[in-house]
Amino acid sequence: MLFSLHLVYQIKEVFQVKKGLIVIDVQDDYFEGGAMPLFEPNEALKNAIRVQRDFREKQLPIFYVQHAGTPEAGFLVEGTEGAEIHAGLLPIADENEFIVRKTTPNSFFETDLAEKLAEAGVEQVVIVGMMMRVQDPMLYLMGRKRVRKICR
Known part of the structure; x- marks a missing residue:
């Protein structure tokens, strides 16, 4: 059985340096009625x-990482409703919100996430999302060279 990880943090402790929020794979296929709830x-x-x-x-940057899978994977297939970011968490048209498309479990591999974080001046990130047991190690390993600290 697959689990989604609930990352909870204390807001007053987190906003001391320029933060960015990374929202990973909060897409319809992971919810009831989806291909892989x-x-x-x-x-x-x-x-x-x-x-x-x-x-x-706080007008801080938010980065929505959206997985674009292949039909062979059977879920989060690019172009399907299941691959859409959940309606409860949709990005708004704002200079502080960005969508990053990925095709692998790693949010940094062959994406522009690192560049977007740097352009926004992000020094620390807060990470929320789905499938974090898969995402977390890769984010840390790839991100530690790009941002000073990853908050969990």
């Missing part, structure tokens, strides 16, 4: 919405 995805969504709201209020 996860365990308690609505709890993860609720936490992600709360964190997103905090970042928007």
Whole structure:
């Protein structure tokens, strides 16, 4: 059984340097009725919405990482409804919100995430999303050279 990880943080402790929020794979296929529903995805969504709201209020950058899979994978297939970012967490047309498309589990590999983080002046990131047990190690290994600290 696959689990979604609920990352919870203390807002007052996090906003001391320029932060960026990375929202990973909060896409429709991971919810009820999707091609690969996860365990308690609505709890993860609720936490992600709360964190997103905090970042928007502080006008801090938000990076939505959206997986674009192949038909062979059977889920998050590019161009399908299941690959869409969940409606509860949609990005808004704003200079502080960015969509990063990826085709592998690694959010940095062959994407412009590192460049977008640098352009926004992000020194630390807060990460929320789905499939974090897969994402977390890769984000840390790839991201540690690009941002000073990854908050969890």
